[in-house]
Amino acid sequence: ETAVFQTPNYHVTQVGNEVSFNCKQTLGHDTMYWYKQDSKKLLKIMFSYNNKQLIVNETVPRRFSPQSSDKAHLNLRIKSVEPEDSAVYLCASSWDISYEQYFGPGTRLTVL
Amino acid sequence: GDSVTQTEGQVTVSESKSLIINCTYSATSIGYPNLFWYVRYPGEGLQLLLKVITAGQKGSSRGFEATYNKEATSFHLQKASVQESDSAVYYCALSEFNSAGNKLTFGIGTRVLVRP
Numbered sequence: 392e393t394a395v396f397q398t399p400n401y402h403v404t405q406v407g408n409e410v411s412f413n414c415k416q417t418l419g420h421d422t423m424y425w426y427k428q429d430s431k432k433l434l435k436i437m438f439s440y441n442n443k444q445l446i447v448n449e450t451v452p453r454r455f456s457p458q459s460s461d462k463a464h465l466n467l468r469i470k471s472v473e474p475e476d477s478a479v480y481l482c483a484s485s486w487d488i489s490y491e492q493y494f495g496p497g498t499r500l501t502v503l
Numbered sequence: 504g505d506s507v508t509q510t511e512g513q514v515t516v517s518e519s520k521s522l523i524i525n526c527t528y529s530a531t532s533i534g535y536p537n538l539f540w541y542v543r544y545p546g547e548g549l550q551l552l553l554k555v556i557t558a559g560q561k562g563s564s565r566g567f568e569a570t571y572n573k574e575a576t577s578f579h580l581q582k583a584s585v586q587e588s589d590s591a592v593y594y595c596a597l598s599e600f601n602s603a604g605n606k607l608t609f610g611i612g613t614r615v616l617v618r619p
Contacts, residue, residue: 481548
């Protein structure tokens with residue numbers, strides 16, 4: 392049963408455009424995450440957000456920014472996409488930062 | 504930094520045969536990391552298969568087992584008799600909590616194809 396929802400399923404855009412992906416969890420979790428899965432299928436964490444505390448992976452370019460309205464939502468905005476941003480973006484949530492994470496189905500981004 | 508190395512590529516196995524996916528890890532924290540196996544079935548999202556948070560302990564789920572071996576820094580996934588429904592991509596992962604927060608580090612994933 393899906394409890395972490397992501398929209399859209401996929402998105403195709405051109406270099407320089409801005410995109411925004413949505414994530415909502417109905418589990419009542421306190422922490423949410425964004426991961427990037429690149430063409431080599433490697434999953435890497437981008438952000439974690441817990442009680443309004445944002446922890447950023449230092450390798451994430453500044454054109455990426457998470458946006459949260461409440462603890463059930465964590466959106467991802469990319470200000471000006473580049474070809475290397477083509478990937479699958481996975482959202483996840485957990486009860487606390489030390490608990491296992493539950494993942495959404497992912498959003499596939501293709502940058503032309 | 505942390506890293507997870509697991510059997511790469513695709514593993515093909517016949518139904519009712521045994522399966523093992525190797526996983527070794529390197530963690531930078533002083534304490535022991537939590538270890539996980541996640542699985543993605545065709546058409547579904549990534550989901551937790553099993554986890555072990557104590558060194559020396561074994562986790563099990565859906566017929567799969569993995570033992571947290573601190574000395575060998577390994578967390579191999581095994582199943583004695585696979586079924587077609589076990590065809591999926593399996594990810595080994597470790598979780599560490601430090602001053603920077605909780606971080607989940609994944610292996611590259613192993614695709615398992617079970618043939619009837």
